[in-house]
Amino acid sequence: MNFNAVTIRDIAKELNLSVSTVSKALHDSYEISEKTKKLVLECAQRNNYRPNPIAQSLKQGNSKSIGIVVSTIENQFFSQVINGIESVAHKEGYNVIITQTHESYDLEVKNVNHLTSRSIDGLLISLSTETPDVEHLKKLHAQGLPIVFFDRVTEEINTHKVISDNYNGGYDATKHLIDSGFRRIAHITSPPNISITKERLAGYKDALTDAGIFTPDDYICYCPHGGRDISEIENALNFLLNLKDKPDAIFTTSDRITTTTISLLNKLKVAIPADIALVGYTNTTLADILNPPLSSVHQQGFEIGQKATEMLLNLIKSKWPVTEFETVVLPTHLFVRESSIKKDKNL
Amino acid sequence: MNFNAVTIRDIAKELNLSVSTVSKALHDSYEISEKTKKLVLECAQRNNYRPNPIAQSLKQGNSKSIGIVVSTIENQFFSQVINGIESVAHKEGYNVIITQTHESYDLEVKNVNHLTSRSIDGLLISLSTETPDVEHLKKLHAQGLPIVFFDRVTEEINTHKVISDNYNGGYDATKHLIDSGFRRIAHITSPPNISITKERLAGYKDALTDAGIFTPDDYICYCPHGGRDISEIENALNFLLNLKDKPDAIFTTSDRITTTTISLLNKLKVAIPADIALVGYTNTTLADILNPPLSSVHQQGFEIGQKATEMLLNLIKSKWPVTEFETVVLPTHLFVRESSIKKDKNL
DNA sequence: AATGTTTACTAAAACGATTGCGTAGAAATA
DNA sequence: TATTTCTACGCAATCGTTTTAGTAAACATT
Known part of the structure; x- marks a missing residue:
């Protein structure tokens, strides 16, 4: 049951316009007259229209969200990292999906699968203590999923990393x-x-x-x-x-x-x-x-999160496959x- | 950049089959012969095919994810609630998107908008201390978005609630x-x-x-x-x-x-x-x-999360608009x- | 042989938003 | 008046998947 029934089509019908006109009006296209734009905007507002992001994602090929894997958010270090991640991600219009492994390898694999099967644009991960190997990540990395490791990293995958000293x-x-x-x-x-x-x-x-x-x-x-x-x-x-x-x-x-x-x-x-x-x-x-x-x-939990996210977004936005990676080390106190x-x- | 290029269409082309045949084969439909199924499955495996969840969501009209709004996950009460939420949600195949208000009304509105515009199937929310009114939620509730309040609730919206005593x-x-x-x-x-x-x-x-x-x-x-x-x-x-x-x-x-x-x-x-x-x-x-x-x-943070999620999933899965709501009160110790x-x- | 049934598949229409291209009619120009 | 240019909009394809409604061919029934 999709609760948000109002689609671009409903607006089109109500105003006796075509779907494309409505879409363009909402995007403030030069092709649409001011009068029509106003009409459409008003109607959208009135009906509390919100573009369906899933349709947008499908069209645009990205989901504007990044996945996070940590052991547990009850650990203040990780909640601070997450705050850092959010501060950067939200500024750039990215949503954040947090998952916890509770130190279990099984859960790590499950979470990673769940995240990628929910189409994230990139992954930020701190490995679980029980993770014996990173084959599950290697595969994704090879397929081109942008990954940035933080805190608990692996040498087996060549990508950006952010760690404490x-x-x-x-x-x-x-x-x-x-x-x-x-x-x-x-x-x-x-x-x-x-x-x-x-x-x-x-x-x-x-x-x-x-x-x-x-x-x-x-x-x-x-x-x-x-x-x-x-x-x-x-x-x-x-x-x-x-x-x-x-x-x-x-x-x-x-x-x-x-x-x-x-x-x-x-x-x-x-x-x-x-x-x-x-x-x-x-x-x-x-x-x-x-x-x-x-x-x-x-x-510096917050800063680790920030830095890792900046690097991840760089990878995501890059038009070319990135081959030069760096490991950032932040001082402890x-x-x-x-x-x-x-x-x-x-x- | 979508990192996963292999679609059902690619498989269809490779095997000289129609798209629908491939889809049905992957879903183990009775309409498809064993031979073809084997062929398709093998080809999917070989190409590491993974269905695009965004396309699935679009088709199926749900996103299989629920949104959470809390003040801050650094508060152990909330991280415990979230653990409870996850324990139920994941079991039912639902993903969870966590957002924080840091007690700000502005952020609450932004987060709620962001969540609904990311197409969640339902919302779990504990109000921010600075929230003066719940108009932003009333609108969504009226549109049929399943909402369950926990911890900090409002009387102005009639829906399920879970609170401590x-x-x-x-x-x-x-x-x-x-x-x-x-x-x-x-x-x-x-x-x-x-x-x-x-x-x-x-x-x-x-x-x-x-x-x-x-x-x-x-x-x-x-x-x-x-x-x-x-x-x-x-x-x-x-x-x-x-x-x-x-x-x-x-x-x-x-x-x-x-x-x-x-x-x-x-x-x-x-x-x-x-x-x-x-x-x-x-x-x-x-x-x-x-x-x-x-x-x-x-x-009982964990239990509050569990209970709230159970109730939310009931709302989400219900075929009929629910009109009877209850408020669950869990004892404190x-x-x-x-x-x-x-x-x-x-x- | 004519008709019904099953098998194994395909075509096409969704889901909702976006966008390149096409075009009717108005306006401007020759 | 005839032609070109603009303006403002619509059509249709597209993203990847699912699903409904077919349909040939093979087989079975009378």
């Missing part, structure tokens, strides 16, 4: 902990297959190496689902807290892992930072009022709060 | 504060024009009245933009804290107002709950690890945490 984010967070006097710094992170994990981990490792601190591999814990399930982080913490050389600080990646870690440490009566200091990778606007206020690496300030426990 | 949420929160020994309970809330404000306010007032507590009107502060700007809450708090009969507790509505209130009180060194107790209306998953852990009225527990300040 994850390496330096990881380096800075770790160095800050070192500079604050911590030496046994653990790392709880997402699965090792996704790009952000590797990059942040590399930063973490290099900061430690540069400071001459040896860190056992035991200190690095991976959460298979990126912290989707509390148990993943419970396991990691149990493991870390039971090590004979218990860490005195933890560097966590991702919103979910970070906030869940605080929650669990609080529950376990492990004082932050007295017993264990914490620096997270998170964009939550609540970092300031958490208990304790959370030191965190902040990413470390906010130091209480959770990483060395305190004497007995103070 | 805001009255009881307000009542319970206030009663809890009273039972905890607080007597001077202020209320910081959204503008008085939106439904949730009125309902929660009524609950707040009744709880006080029922307890025989007189409360001056001064104790009720409205944030014109629903707390979008920090200054709104700063003003409210300044006002409340400078009253000669300073409140000993505050009941706040909405995620934004609640979390900003904590943040500001912390900054002002006003101890929660020792100086001022706090109960908020919020769905943040971080309530537990805030400083202090926040007592809050929790709404008060989580008591530290922020509202009476404490002797000098303890």
